[in-house]
Amino acid sequence: MTAVTITEKAASEIKRVMSEQQMPETTSVRIGVSGGGCSGMQYTFGFDENPDAAADEVSAQHGVNVAVNKQFSLHLDGTVVDFKDELHQRGFVFNNPNAVRSCGCGSSFSS
Template identity: 60%
Template sequence: MAVTVTEKAASEIKRVLTEQTTAETTVLRIGVRAGGCSGFQYNLALDDKIDNANDDISEHHGVTVAVDKKSMLYLDGTTIDYYDGLEKRGFSFDNPNVVKSCGCGSSFQA
């Protein structure tokens, strides 16, 4: 398994990449970092560096995604989607490894 990016999330990422006029080599870096009320927080960033030895690289609907091996331990099987509704807007993470998450959904325990 790996991380999956839905078509809707990929469209939003492509929009951001175009808006920010990034280099063609720019990838979406997905990771986790310590923090939040539950222990870990998701991290999305644009990056122009790939470490082939330490990154899991995949492509989803025209977007190249890099996940470092340490983060992959917590993210394996995760689906990233984009929601744009009246009550909220942003990326969502459906992570099967989550044991507990906070009320706002921005941090988790695995």
């Protein structure tokens, strides 16, 4: 089971960037999370030419290899990555059904 799904639109943008940067076709897009302080976890997004078969879950989606470290699977389970190219917003958007935001006072609420 794949923790992260990318849309066709996101895959098209990833392929465009990879082509522009002359990355090998075997390059994977790496998606993860890192500690984000008061607002909780933040998403990480980059490229990896050598995913670790033992530590990573790698899936091919719309012609793009997607690598997620297995330790992040629980945090990312069900996440859909899309790409928006609109007048007021351009970039990758992470839609995570498990996301919970919190503030320094200890309160939390669903996003």
